[in-house]
Amino acid sequence: MQAKAFDTHLFKRILKYTKPYRKRYYGVILFAVSLSVFAALRPYLLKQTVDAYIKPKDEHGLLFYVMMMGIVLLLETLSQFYFVYWANWLGQDIIKDIRTKLFKHMLSFRMKYYDTAPVGQLVTRSVSDIEQIARIFSQGLFMIFSDLMKMAVVLLFMFFMNWRLTWIVIIAMPILVYITRIFQRKMQVAFEEVRTQVANMNTFVQERVTGMKIVQLFNREEIEYQKFKQINEKHNKAWIKTIFYNSIFFPVAEIISSLTLAAVVLYGGFHILDGDKFTTFGDLFSYTMFITMLFNPLRQIADKFNEMQMGMIAANRVFDILDTDKDVQLGGTKVAGHFKGAIRFENVRFSYIEKEEVLKGINFNVKPGETVAIVGATGAGKSTIINLLNRFYEIDSGGIYIDEHNINDFQMESLRKQIAIVLQDVFLFADTIHNNITLNNPSISREDVIEAAKKIGVHKFIKSLPGGYDYDVKERGVMLSSGQRQLIAFLRAYVSNPSILILDEATSSIDTYSEELIQKATDRITQNRTSIIIAHRLATIINADKIIVMDKGQIVEEGTHQELIDKSDGYYKKLYIAQFMTTTE
Structure with missing residues (x-):
């Protein structure tokens, strides 16, 4: 205009x-x-x-x-x-x-x-x-x-x-x-x-x-x-x-x-x-x-x-x-306290573009403290589930519940405070490592960061950098490798003490040494909290309590690794065998 x-x-x-x-x-x-x-x-x-x-x-x-x-x-x-x-x-x-x-x-x-x-x-x-x-x-x-x-x-x-x-x-x-x-x-x-x-x-x-x-x-x-x-x-x-x-x-x-x-x-x-x-x-x-x-x-x-x-x-x-109001996120009035971690998707439908559904009636439950993995081909809708759980987008129909409360009822800030995400593509600001971990949250002290870093095994790596926790990573963290950026992201998630942890293909593009550190960090930060892991490497989610298999916006299989492998003609089994054969070759 x-x-x-x-x-x-x-x-x-x-x-x-x-x-x-x-x-x-x-x-x-x-x-x-x-x-x-x-x-x-x-x-x-x-x-x-x-x-x-x-x-x-x-x-x-x-x-x-x-x-x-x-x-x-x-x-x-x-x-x-x-x-x-x-x-x-x-x-x-x-x-x-x-x-x-x-x-x-x-x-x-x-x-x-x-x-x-x-x-x-x-x-x-x-x-x-x-x-x-x-x-x-x-x-x-x-x-x-x-x-x-x-x-x-x-x-x-x-x-x-x-x-x-x-x-x-x-x-x-x-x-x-x-x-x-x-x-x-x-x-x-x-x-x-x-x-x-x-x-x-x-x-x-x-x-x-x-x-x-x-x-x-x-x-x-x-x-x-x-x-x-x-x-x-x-x-x-x-x-x-x-x-x-x-x-x-x-x-x-x-x-x-x-x-x-x-x-x-x-x-x-x-x-x-x-x-x-x-x-x-x-x-x-x-x-x-x-x-x-x-x-x-x-x-x-x-x-x-x-x-x-x-x-x-x-x-x-x-x-x-x-004046753009239609794209403003409207939160509820309920303040989200520390969640027990029960998650329920009830007939959730969603489309980024009108009439082009990405999720087609998704139903699943996650118990408190459970580690659930979501797998499937590219475009199956795995990351979309994470986006909806954090209310980055609004669903077309259905309902998403945490501890039996609809997430739309929660204040946006309090909801996201209880959910931490580690993405595959980690974004770091042009600032120190300490500030990238705390995101300038005054309630998280330097001592808290160091203690958390020691617990998940990244303190030694950070101290090896010039300036340690005060090392400036520059714009988008270009001074660190992708594996090092992932470790910073894990520590950022850990110090926020979330009720629910989400790992979105966090180990898909890093070296073996960094993956070992991240696997140790994963084991530590997923203890006693509900965790959702979106994985490309199926070997990393074998021990998950439950695996949800998606294809073209729908859940096609659900169960433990062993239960899914035992299915003679299962979708997950085909994925696992194909990936295992590729890795062996």
Whole structure:
């Protein structure tokens, strides 16, 4: 949706964020008014100085009026300082509040939202678009108000001093207003295109930088380079269009201003030569200043309106995210305490895409403290079960229960606090190992982390790193191997002391040594708690209390390893034999 030039509803919504800063808001307006008065007073004092003191050669009066102009200039400067400072200060505080609200809102989205929303676009909304909103106040709204006030006060002074000369100026103003309006409309379209191209470029660069290994591995450098050139060219053309409109408008506006000044000087000069007592040399001196003070704001209002327009467009994009309610996760009211760990799926149906079911009426039970493995081919729906248990997605029908309570009844935060997941693809932040383990939870001390690391057998590995627990793993944990990242993930899960533990193919892509450490860690952290293990290597789940076998979104078999192996033509037996033969070979 494209933001309108003067979208009243959107503008009022932005102004609501000024409520906590009302004193500063009205203070900016007050300084804008005082700035207008002091600015218009200087040319008037100049007229008085020329007509009443320079022409009669009154040195005493001349000195007094020069001092008066100096005082007015000082007051104007102070007003200008506080006006600009407070307007920018207000804008920064407002975007601080909007950015905080936006990030909190984004944290509440279901995973479904992030499946379709480009990361680069979200980054653009959260950073550059919000920064642009600040310019509504620093370069747009208050500047326009100040300029309009200055123009109104200047016109009052001009009519008071010489209404004949003032009408010459007024006749020229509609021409400049009309040209400004045309310019503004053109710039509105151009700036919308600029913001679109900026978002496209951010998305493209973010994805390529994140996936640089794939780009280089498959020799796609030249292809991606050519794609980037095309996107960059569109971005360039969008900006060139705005530059073109500016290049036309400002020279035309300057010509109109100069012609108006020439007309005033010519008209006033002839009247002075003819002995007209209503026009004085002081009028001509002051009007050269007044015309500049009147036309410059009028000319610059278009530019400031563009800043305002870009801020409105940016605000519209940000509010589009803030208004997204359908993807917000709604938790219940019940606070989840420490679960016993009984889990029940009752005729659960789910689809990522409408009418394309991934789970087709799933039913199973997990007893408290039981270790259950889920196996099956890729795409069978194993990981989907885990996503639904954590309410990353909402089911289409059926029910999921923990300790006989529907998970929808629990507060989201308390539910997830009792469930820990170790994923195959471990995500680590660019931070220390300690902070990646605790995730900056103040209730988990360094001593707790070290004790837990010793219990699951990873303390020695961590201490071998430079800096130990303070070792910076860099972005996404690139300084560690995949096996080391898995060990950190196991420790992260263990120190959170969850009621339910989930291992999602946690040993599918690591070396033998790391697997031995992880197997020991698994044995330790699954003790006395309900555990669900999604496994690709069937040898790792032989000792599970129960194995659930899935195929095409349905449970096809269920039982212990031995029970499933004993089935002569069972699905699990075929999987196990095929994997065992591959391993032997």
